[in-house]
Amino acid sequence: MTKTGKLNMRVILNAAASIDGRIATCKGDTKISSESDLRRVHILRSKVDAILVGITTVIKDNPMLTARRVQNREKISETKDMSRTNPIRIIVDGKAKISLHSTIVKTADRIETRIAVTKNAPPRKLKQLEKLGLKVMVIDQDPEKQGRVDLKKLFDYLERDGISKILVEGGGEINWSLIKNNLFDELIVTISPLIIGGKNAISLVGGKGYDTINECAKIKLTKVQKKNTGEIVLYYKNIKKDKIK
Numbered sequence: 001m002t003k004t005g006k007l008n009m010r011v012i013l014n015a016a017a018s019i020d021g022r023i024a025t026c027k028g029d030t031k032i033s034s035e036s037d038l039r040r041v042h043i044l045r046s047k048v049d050a051i052l053v054g055i056t057t058v059i060k061d062n063p064m065l066t067a068r069r070v071q072n073r074e075k076i077s078e079t080k081d082m083s084r085t086n087p088i089r090i091i092v093d094g095k096a097k098i099s100l101h102s103t104i105v106k107t108a109d110r111i112e113t114r115i116a117v118t119k120n121a122p123p124r125k126l127k128q129l130e131k132l133g134l135k136v137m138v139i140d141q142d143p144e145k146q147g148r149v150d151l152k153k154l155f156d157y158l159e160r161d162g163i164s165k166i167l168v169e170g171g172g173e174i175n176w177s178l179i180k181n182n183l184f185d186e187l188i189v190t191i192s193p194l195i196i197g198g199k200n201a202i203s204l205v206g207g208k209g210y211d212t213i214n215e216c217a218k219i220k221l222t223k224v225q226k227k228n229t230g231e232i233v234l235y236y237k238n239i240k241k242d243k244i245k
């Protein structure tokens with residue numbers, strides 16, 4: 001953050017949802033995007049400095065969070081740093097719940113991986129994670145929710161650490177924290193031709209939500225891409241963040 005409190009790091013939020021706004025089924029099935037959409041996401045991953053997800057996404061999906069679908073580097077000619085295709089992986093995990101057997105932890109010796117925790121995280125677990133190659137970042141707690149990471153403080157830390165573009169890939173709780181704190185610049189949502197339903201199915205944005213329409217986050221549609229898979233990719237920019245800048 002600059003002296004004026006302005007965050008310069010570019011924050012892009014990407015997700016895939018059903019037409020009823022769910023990002024997973026109530027049983028946790030989350031294979032929503034087509035192969036071609038996943039390739040678009042991996043190209044995006046290859047163009048950012050870091051990719052961030054919440055711990056529940058790691059627990060439920062056991063993701064890899066690499067840009068492995070981008071093999072033909074010529075196709076991403078505008079990538080500024082061709083030498084590093086995989087972004088740094090950042091897991092927001094206030095209490096360090098991540099499993100030592102997760103794919104993220106098991107590959108942390110090869111792919112730069114950081115975990116954002118609070119002082120509530122058990123020191124012994126943090127030592128184990130460091131031993132396995134993860135970089136631990138102890139961040140202040142969210143003033144509104146004990147045990148959770150203050151995302152503003154985390155982003156400030158990451159910006160000072162040289163990260164200028166970050167891709168957030170959910171889930172719903174992280175998306176809410178980001179939106180409520182007005183910490184995102186762009187939102188890209190793939191709407192799949194699916195109806196998931198279920199009041200317990202995770203939706204694009206979780207948390208408490210806004211009380212009135214007047215308070216809601218306002219975004220501006222900048223691009224619409226219709227794919228032959230039946231998916232629509234919607235690109236938005238955050239108007240409010242632009243006004244602050």
Ligand SMILES: NC(=O)c1ccc[n+]([C@@H]2O[C@H](COP(=O)([O-])OP(=O)(O)OC[C@H]3O[C@@H](n4cnc5c(N)ncnc54)[C@H](O)[C@@H]3O)[C@@H](O)[C@H]2O)c1
Nearest residue numbers: 015016023024030054056057148149170171172173174177
């Ligand atoms: N379709 C998609 O695009 C997509 C993308 C990502 C995740 N998902 C799905 O979303 C589900 C997980 O989403 P979720 O909402 O349950 O969890 P999440 O992934 O957003 O993680 C939330 C957890 O992170 C921790 N946390 C620490 N600091 C936090 C902070 N400041 N704000 C929020 N959380 C903080 C807390 O333990 C919290 O419960 C999974 O089923 C996953 O498959 C789908």
Ligand SMILES: Nc1nc(=O)c(N)c(NC[C@H](O)[C@H](O)[C@H](O)COP(=O)(O)O)[nH]1
Nearest residue numbers: 016030031032033061063064065066169
């Ligand atoms: N764009 C997108 N389409 C989906 O259908 C879906 N489920 C996700 N979900 C994002 C979430 O962060 C996942 O955990 C990672 O997409 C898994 O990443 P890997 O393939 O393991 O690298 N994202």
